[in-house]
Amino acid sequence: xxxxxxxxxxxxxxxxxxxxxxxxxxxxxxxxxxxxxxxxxxxxxxxxxxxxxxxxxxxxxxxxxxxxxxxxxxxxxxxxxxxxxxxxxxxxxxxxxxxxxxxxxxxxxxxxxxxxxxxxxxxxxxxxxxxxxxxxxxxxxxxxxxxxxxxxxxxxxxxxxxxxxxxxxxxxxxxxxxxxxxxxxxxxxxxxxxxxxxxxxxxxxxxxxxxxxxxxxxxxxxxxxxxxxxxxxxxxxxxxxxxxxxxxxxxxxxxxxxxxxxxxxxxxxxxxxxxxxxxxxxxxxxxxxxxxxxxxxxxxxxxxxxxxxxxxxxxxxxxxxxxxxxxxxxxxxxxxxxxxxxxxxxxxxxxxxxxxxxxxxxxxxxxxxxxxxxxxxxxxxxxxxxxxxxxxxxxxxxxxxxxxxxxxxxxxxxxxxxxxxxxxxxxxxxxxxxxxxxxxxxxxxxxxxxxxxxxxxxxxxxxxxxxxxxxxxxxxxxxxxxxxxxxxxxxxxxxxxxxxxxxxxxxxxxxxxxxxxxxxxxxxxxxxxxxxxxxxxxxxxxxxxxxxxxxxxxxxxxxxxxxxxxxxxxxxxxxxxxxxxxxxxxxx
Ligand code: ARG
Numbered sequence: 001x002x003x004x005x006x007x008x009x010x011x012x013x014x015x016x017x018x019x020x021x022x023x024x025x026x027x028x029x030x031x032x033x034x035x036x037x038x039x040x041x042x043x044x045x046x047x048x049x050x051x052x053x054x055x056x057x058x059x060x061x062x063x064x065x066x067x068x069x070x071x072x073x074x075x076x077x078x079x080x081x082x083x084x085x086x087x088x089x090x091x092x093x094x095x096x097x098x099x100x101x102x103x104x105x106x107x108x109x110x111x112x113x114x115x116x117x118x119x120x121x122x123x124x125x126x127x128x129x130x131x132x133x134x135x136x137x138x139x140x141x142x143x144x145x146x147x148x149x150x151x152x153x154x155x156x157x158x159x160x161x162x163x164x165x166x167x168x169x170x171x172x173x174x175x176x177x178x179x180x181x182x183x184x185x186x187x188x189x190x191x192x193x194x195x196x197x198x199x200x201x202x203x204x205x206x207x208x209x210x211x212x213x214x215x216x217x218x219x220x221x222x223x224x225x226x227x228x229x230x231x232x233x234x235x236x237x238x239x240x241x242x243x244x245x246x247x248x249x250x251x252x253x254x255x256x257x258x259x260x261x262x263x264x265x266x267x268x269x270x271x272x273x274x275x276x277x278x279x280x281x282x283x284x285x286x287x288x289x290x291x292x293x294x295x296x297x298x299x300x301x302x303x304x305x306x307x308x309x310x311x312x313x314x315x316x317x318x319x320x321x322x323x324x325x326x327x328x329x330x331x332x333x334x335x336x337x338x339x340x341x342x343x344x345x346x347x348x349x350x351x352x353x354x355x356x357x358x359x360x361x362x363x364x365x366x367x368x369x370x371x372x373x374x375x376x377x378x379x380x381x382x383x384x385x386x387x388x389x390x391x392x393x394x395x396x397x398x399x400x401x402x403x404x405x406x407x408x409x410x411x412x413x414x415x416x417x418x419x420x421x422x423x424x425x426x427x428x429x430x431x432x433x434x435x436x437x438x439x440x441x442x443x444x445x446x447x448x449x450x451x452x453x454x455x456x457x458x459x460x461x462x463x464x465x466x467x468x469x470x471x472x473x474x475x476x477x478x479x480x481x482x483x484x485x486x487x488x489x490x491x492x493x494x495x496x497x498x499x500x501x502x503x504x505x506x507x508x509x510x511x512x513x514x515x516x517x518x519x520x521x522x523x524x525x526x527x528x529x530x531x532x533x534x535x536x537x538x539x540x541x542x543x544x545x546x547x548x549x550x551x552x553x554x555x556x557x558x559x560x561x562x563x564x565x566x567x568x569x570x571x572x573x574x575x576x577x578x579x580x581x582x583x584x585x586x587x588x
Contacts, residue, residue, distance in 0.1 A: 003513055005513070007095075015062045018065060021050075044059035090498050099568065107519075114343055120347035124166065125166075149518070156265045158266065159269060163274065167228055172220070177206075190240075192236075260404065261438060268334075289366040336369060340370055348376060352376075379451060443461070479570040495564065510537050514576075517532070
């Protein structure tokens with residue numbers, strides 16, 4: 001099955017072909033002038049240009065062919081040659097009824113399935129996770145769900161930053177504060193204590209202190225660098241201490257990601273590929289892809305036709321250190337060896353686009369990526385209401401945990417204002433508020449095109465009116481409650497009948513669009529397509545709900561048909577919101 005528009009595209013394309021015109025011009029979309037027709041095709045205009053004829057005449061010839069098709073209730077022309085199409089109510093209802101009978105709601109799988117590695121989240125060890133990592137997590141997790149639903153295999157990798165100078169900074173800071181720990185004793189023969197000498201909270205203090213000290217004092221910076229180099233070279237005490245950082249940080253991150261409903265299949269980091277780096281660099285040098293330049297080892301990646309300069313990728317700096325680019329390149333090797341994916345999709349801040357351009361070019365040049373396509377989906381900045389990168393009132397970057405707490409508190413207030421969840425047990429109210437808070441944050445993020453900046457405004461995103469997560473949850477809860485009440489009076493969803501009025505007809509048209517929304521979200525890596533769809537569906541459902549008095553409808557077949565529409569609406573909202581990572585409460 002597919003969407004109505006794509007089914008009609010086949011029909012109209014055939015009519016174009018029968019007129020000796022390019023069939024790809026028979027593309028049909030849902031009409032932006034519903035008063036003129038349900039669908040439109042604007043292909044007669046470019047067709048006329050190609051064959052040097054009058055567009056209106058071409059449109060008329062195509063329209064005459066279509067008018068003979070009994071599925072159309074109306075075929076008309078508008079303007080210079082737009083073709084408007086409306087289906088008969090029977091065809092429309094038949095299509096929607098078919099969707100309701102399909103387990104996948106009419107959404108086809110991608111063909112053939114691909115193995116996709118998604119790289120998102122990207123928090124850094126020893127540093128607290130902040131709202132800056134929020135976008136990567138939310139967008140990446142939604143894409144993982146979309147890719148999975150499309151029938152692909154998805155592997156989400158958190159790709160932690162766990163191997164750079166910050167690690168050496170924290171090690172040398174601890175060495176100053178607690179020099180007697182066995183980790184710093186070169187003669188210690190182990191085993192090292194199983195318990196971490198630092199907690200997540202300690203790290204949150206240690207890292208900023210170490211970083212400031214290193215910035216202020218070149219000697220401290222040198223100490224940090226040396227500790228980093230020794231850690232990477234495998235000094236046992238440093239490795240053991242570092243492993244504690246990893247363990248406590250991952251525990252903390254898992255808690256935060258869990259509470260946000262974001263999940264990963266792999267918890268790998270930069271360090272995981274350390275042992276692949278040397279052989280990789282040697283191979284690249286031996287094969288002539290890398291060269292020595294001023295003491296550094298680089299891969300030249302500039303290409304003819306570059307409009308801006310693309311500097312070489314530095315693999316080894318003149319002081320012997322590896323770079324962020326080196327680990328990313330080695331990660332491509334690691335993923336090829338362990339997973340051999342068809343696609344690597346990186347959901348990382350747009351400001352890193354040059355970095356990924358360099359890494360991808362180097363990988364392709366040397367064939368390190370195997371059969372894998374490489375794509376960077378660069379997201380924009382989350383700004384505060386002042387238009388500057390988001391900060392808390394105190395000026396710091398807000399932590400994820402605090403953010404979700406705040407969202408839950410506002411959610412509770414909003415439930416009260418809207419007289420929702422009244423009289424429910426306190427625990428259930430809090431759980432609803434928590435879901436509302438997360439839905440608000442996720443939907444506000446996902447409803448923008450990933451590449452654009454957006455304003456993070458908790459008060460606005462937590463409203464129950466307008467294009468918000470809570471509004472969509474509310475629409476779905478309303479459908480649930482309608483179905484529950486119907487069940488209570490012995491009514492169940494049944495066959496969807498031809499429309500009875502404008503409102504149920506419009507709802508059916510909207511329901512017919514789901515496959516296109518899912519397809520577009522997948523093809524364009526754009527969860528916002530699903531947000532737009534879900535919002536349009538919720539609005540049509542709300543009009544339907546007001547216009548059609550389902551439970552008191554006297555005709556049992558009509559009642560069952562309308563319940564069928566409500567049930568299908570609910571399943572579509574559940575699917576769309578599910579792909580966005582948003583949970584729907586049972587009631588509110
Ligand atoms: N840790 C990095 C940061 O905080 C993001 C990592 C993104 N993924 C990657 N493969 N480079 O900026």
